[in-house]
Amino acid sequence: MxxxxxxxxxxxxxxxxxxxxxxxxxxxxxxxxxxDWPSVRGEVKTCKLRSHRGDDSTTYACHVEYGYEVNGSAYHGDRIAYGYNGTNNESFHKRVKQRIEKSRYVQVHYNPLDPSDSVLAAxxxxxxxxxxxxxxxxxxxxxxxxxxxLFDGSIKRMPQRLAQLNHYSPKAFY
Missing domain, CATH: 1.10.287 (Helix Hairpins)
Structure with a gap:
């Protein structure tokens, strides 16, 4: 078992x-x-600093929503960057928010194979x-x-293997 x-x-x-x-x-x-994705001008719709209080800490993340247009079609995005996640470093996420809020317009990088896939920081x-x-x-x-x-069996057999050492003379180890 x-x-x-x-x-x-x-x-x-x-x-x-x-x-x-x-x-x-x-x-x-x-x-x-x-x-390597192309970029277009996008418009910031909302930008907020969100917090989540856990049992022992609070995490923060900037949440942004933006709109952009590719080849006459309108798209909406909310990804800042791949790998961007909330952390307990509030000042970092405030700086991200301030950077995005600084201008009403942002540069949006979009996937040329799927323009609905986008990031602000490439x-x-x-x-x-x-x-x-x-x-x-x-x-x-x-x-x-x-x-x-996985090697539990060979470890349990170690005492038997050590008992076999008594059959050898001490000179065998030099």
Missing amino acids: SQVFGYLFVFIFVGFGACFFGYGVYQVVQAEGTA GMFRSTFLPMVFGAAWLVFCGGIASLT
């Missing part, structure tokens, strides 16, 4: 890490692609890599736990 629990533990936690890592890779690929940022780095660290941690779980 304990071996089944160990395998289940490994499967769930390694799976979680793999999903988080995969999501991080997706974010990085998407963010890198935005650097390219990669440090925050873009966080899910991938967290996923990789989680996989390494769970890999260590998995090795302890």
Whole structure:
């Protein structure tokens, strides 16, 4: 029963890490692609600093909605950048909000294959890599736990193997 629990533990936690890592890779690929997207002028519709109070901290994020036009079709977007997420750094998100609010018009980068996919800040940022780095660290941690779980049988046999050492003379170790 304990071996089944160990395998289940490994499967769930390694799976979680793999999903988080995969999501991080997706974010990085998407963010890198935005650097080559064409841009148009967009109009800021709303820009607010939102907060979410949790049990032990408050997170902040700038929420923006903007409209833009591509080839005569109107679109709406709300993504600032791939990888932009709320954090507890209120002053950073206030600066983002102030930067966007500074002008009624913004430069909108849009995906030429799907103009409804857009960002205000194209390219990669440090925050873009966080899910991938967290996923990789989680996989390494769970890999260590998995090795302890999967190789449990060989660890339990160590006393028998050490008992066999008594059959050799001390000179065998020099």
